[in-house]
Amino acid sequence: MKKLLCSLMLCFSAFAIAQDTTTKIPNDAVVVATIKGNNLLQLMSMEELNNSFVGAEILKEVSKKENKYNSLEDFGFNLGASSHYFFQVNDSINYNTIIIPIKDVNKFESFLKDQNNKEIVNQNGVKSFKDQNDGAIVWNDSVLIMVIGSTNDFYFENEEVINRYGLESEDYSSYEEFIDGAEEVVEVEEYVIESTEVYEEVEIEEVEEEIEETVIESTEIYEEDTDEDEEDYSYYNDYYNSNYTKKKELAKKWSMSKAIELLSQPVSKSILQNKSYLKSLDDKAEATLWISDFSSIYDNLFGSMYYRQLGGLNLGSMYADSGLTAKLFLEKDKLQLITTYTMSDEMAESYKKMTSNKLNKKFLKYINEDRMIGYMSYSISTKAALDEYPKLMKNLYSSMPSYGEEAGLAIDLFSLLLDEEAVSKVLPGDMLFLLSGISQRDVTYTTYEYNDDYEYVEIENTKTETVPDFLLMISTEDARFLNKFINYSIKKQLVTYENGYYVLTIPQSPLDVFFAIKDGIVFIGTSELEMNKIIKGTFDAKVSSKHKKLLLDSNYSAYLNGKQLASKIPMEDMSKDMVDKLNWFLNNTEDGYIKSSKIKGNSMDAEMVIEVPSTEENALKYLFNIIETFSK
Amino acid sequence: MKIFTYLKFCLLITLISTTTSCFEIIEEVDLKSDGSGTMAYTLNMSKSKAKLASIMLLDSVNGFKVPSREDIQNGLDDIVLELKKAEGITNIKKTADYDNFVFSVKCDFKKIDNINKMTNEVWSKQKNKTPLSSYFFDSSKGSFKRQYSYTGDVKKQYNRLKAENKKVFDDASYTVIYRFDKEITSQNNQQAKVSKSKKAVMQRISAIDIINGKGDINNQIQLKK
Structure with missing residues (x-):
């Protein structure tokens, strides 16, 4: 019964999708990207699209004296349906194909004739140019297919x-x-x-x-x-x-x-028979990307090349059973890109161990959201990475024809000599990089003073520069080695010690770098004021639950506060044009972040979100406005 | 380590976008009554040193490849080589201060026409149509002339630059100094000044004025006989 239901579901979905051009994508495509015209047109009407900067530019570009195009629909394409790109690999040739649905073939052909005056031939309903360039272009009444093939040298x-x-x-x-x-x-x-x-x-x-x-x-x-x-x-x-x-x-x-x-491919040969592909579909997404199996792509595409140039690295095994899906959602309040990377059991096992470390909670004590422009956090387990990496490398090098065995021995020796435990004590593997603000510094420069004969002497003047402040925090469980290293640097006069922290002066740079080790954290930063507060324990931390969650729940996260950034860049140093753009940016940006989740089963999710300001109707229109503002 | 490369990149981009950039060029001609003298060109970018130091750590910025220290050195060496080949030019000295980004080339000439010939040759080799300038000195009459023709090519090239690249020229300046061993009786450029000692003339023009053709460095100077 379940099977029957599944088959019915499959038939239904095949029928539903058969209305668009997905049936033209062959079963052996390894990469498929789709843009859903229907979803996009729900966010932006045809009229709005034509009147947008991008639409107007395209129309201007294709319009000639005698033939003016007023709407993108005049090209004859069915912009309300889905267009696809896909990639096929085999031993002799790789194909890149684009499929665009046609709404009005007469309009489409007159558009073609208008753009390049080439003769069109019709063979049993299959139309093409009499003289083809490198790529093959064919179409019938409902769809255009463009194939560009590149042969494999091997x-x-x-x-x-x-x-x-x-x-x-x-x-x-x-x-x-x-x-x-x-x-x-x-x-x-x-x-x-x-x-x-x-x-x-x-x-x-x-x-x-x-x-x-x-x-x-x-x-x-x-x-x-x-x-x-x-x-x-x-x-x-x-x-x-x-x-x-x-x-x-x-x-x-x-x-x-x-x-x-x-062009005449039956549904039975289409990608609609591929369960992995069907699983990747999402009605709500505006665009999707599906990569079936990295190992087969590597084997076919790079197999020959890697064999020759890298002495036969076993990339196929490293990426066995690994695939990727990405979905782009353009919503009212945000632009969201969700990617899922699937990997083999073996790789998932390694990844799980390597990403088992959590970000140090104490880092949160040194974040002040009001001043912060952005951050980037990263947490892996150094010990697991040092344990697992040699295994992966060994696998990668094992099939090397000439030095495979030697490479294996060298990797074993590396593992033997390295005390993974000790290294992971010094650096457990988590860090947080904070763009904590922007401040003013005095810098010197050379200029000239002239005497009565207009002879000059070089003098040194000072001026104020705006520089970014950052604070990098790295966990450490055993600071003895780091302290030894610092003491050595002091002896060599590379570093000075004052008020509980160290100062590293970088020549030619307006930045001084201050660093200290406290509570199992290595602090490296450019703001003396902040370093002082950290040492004295008077840091005025302020973190919302939103950021706590983003930081502590992800192995990797990045965040940028657009408003904060735009407001801190000094306008007086900008040209008028830049000031206008920056002002626009200042009034039209919200937060943006990237995060990657812990591995679940065999897959790992990553998410990127750019929030849409309330003044904009939706993410698509917002994107169009950004393009317009920065293209003008 | 990838993450540190990324961090470095972020930091540099922020530094480049926040720090200022401008430069000044000084052209000096010390002319003796017999027509011989010394010529010096100085490019001082020390006001932008924070930015330049950051830029030089990147491969390219705003679509332009960033020259390495070696590239700059080679460029200077090429100038010296060209000067060495030129007739009547001796005692060539170059200085390069990479801490402050100040570079200069200095040479002696037998007569000022040696400089004209050299620059004309270099210009024609590079198929460059940018403004050509020449110096003339008549030792018998004690008259010095700087001739400069604005062609508009500079403006065309400038207009092709992106807004962020144009910004480099906003505060940039060009200074011309002529020094003589005799007093000046007259000079006809209203933008130029005669020194208290009356033996030197200086003119400072903004780079934008040169680009737009507003800055005129033509000058006719008459010395006491």
Whole structure:
């Protein structure tokens, strides 16, 4: 019964989604990004979009003297439906594809003709340009598909493949130089022809034959294309011998086949059969991103490259069963991006241990929200990291063909020599960086004083600079090593000690850095006043429960108070234009934060939120206003 | 360690956006009655030293690649090399103070025309159409002339800059000083001043005036015979 219900649900969702273009996304796509036009248009009407700065700029850009566009709808696209980007990998070629739904094909085609006067051909309802550029573009009455393919070099080094496509066997290093620039290619070819005059005719004939074979082999279905391409080939005749050109031609052909295949793809072959993808969907999100499996992407995409350049690192195993989903929500009061990273059992186990440490609660005693501009906190377990990292590294290096064993030994030796416990006592692994304010400092500069003969002497003047104040807090359970290090620095006169704290003077910088160790915390900061308060125990702390929660519940958090930042930047040093923008920013910003949650099961969530000021209707309009203000 | 790199970056960006930037250029010509003399160019950016020190820790800022200390050194060396090749120019000295960001190049010339020739050559090599200036001295008449033609190219280039980059020129200034071993009887630039000793002329113009063509450094100076 449950199964039946699930199947029904699946059918229903497939039907519901079949109304848009998701069915065109193939089952083997490894990355899918979607923008939902319908949700966006609920936040901003077509009219508002056309009248917005971005909309107006686009319309201005495409409008010509004779053809004026008044609405983005005039391009013929269905802006109320979802558009997708997806990525497919395989051994020979990787495809980047964009799918945009079409509402009015006549409008769309007249828009195309208006923009680039290319001839359109129609083969059984599949339309494309007669002359294609590198990417393949096809469309029918309801959807546009654009495919850009890039071939994998490693695949084309296989002897059988080289013979099949009439490529020249060559070693990779010279190939890289070869493709660096077309000019270089021409030079090399000229040289080859000159120096092998006797064989010139034979060689070129052979290559021509091979290419013709290739064409027949790879485009069985589209024979008509072959004729056009022969014309192209004559154009590229000079570059015939270059593998680069041949591979590019193959990529073009394969991309075209792929685009046509996608256009008529049945639902049964679509990504709607993929449970992981279906799970990542969210009706309320304005945009989504889904990455299926990092290991297969790495294996296919970088496998050959890493094998060669990094001596065979086992990245596939490190990212086994790991995927990511991201959802963007544009709401009335906030812009929210939620990402979920899923990993293998083994990695999750390691991560759990490494992120088991909590942020030191005592840090909260040194935060004053009224003065603070922002912060960033970070907490990992140093001991677990030192225990787990070598294991991960060992796994990563184990498949290295030549030094795998040696790397393993070196990692074991590292673990053996290192006292993880002792290191974690010195630095348990949590820290908080506070941008605690902005203050004025006197700085000196060189200027000149002139005598009666206008001869001058250099003099030193002082002026006031505005500098940021920060306070960095790092937990320590055993300060003995740090104290030794400080004592050494005092002996070497790099550091001075006064009133209970240390001073490090940085040459050329208006900042002096003060530091102290107290209550198991290393304090490093730029404000002498604050350092004084910390040492005397008179720090006037003020933290709301919102920040307490954000700091203590996350392994990583970052927060920025837009209003506070804008109000503290000195306007007198800004140009008028910047002052206007800053004023806008000052009146139109709220808080923003990022946090990452503890690992749950095999997945870890991270959230980014930018709050929308009450003067703005919703997050989308807010984004458009930001773009407008800062583009003008 | 990534986090510390990020922290450093945050801190530097805040420093760069809050600290001020401006500079001054001083051009000095010490001319003897026989037509020989000394020329010096000084670029003083010490008012911006906090900003510059921060900027130099970054790779690029506002879309421009940040020159390294080595790049600056190479640039100065190139100038010295160019001067060494020039006819009639001797005793070339350069100074570079990276703590205060003050750089200068100084040289002796046999006659002021040696300087004109050198600058013309450098200018034409760089296909530079920015304002050209020349000096003339007639030792028999005791007349000195500074000729400068504003072309508007500078303004075009300036206008292409982003607002935040334009800001660098807001407080920047250009100072020209001519010193002679004889007293000055007249000079015809209203923006320039004659010294109490009457043996020197100084003119300070804001960089913005030079860019807009408002700052005129043309001058005709007559010395006592």
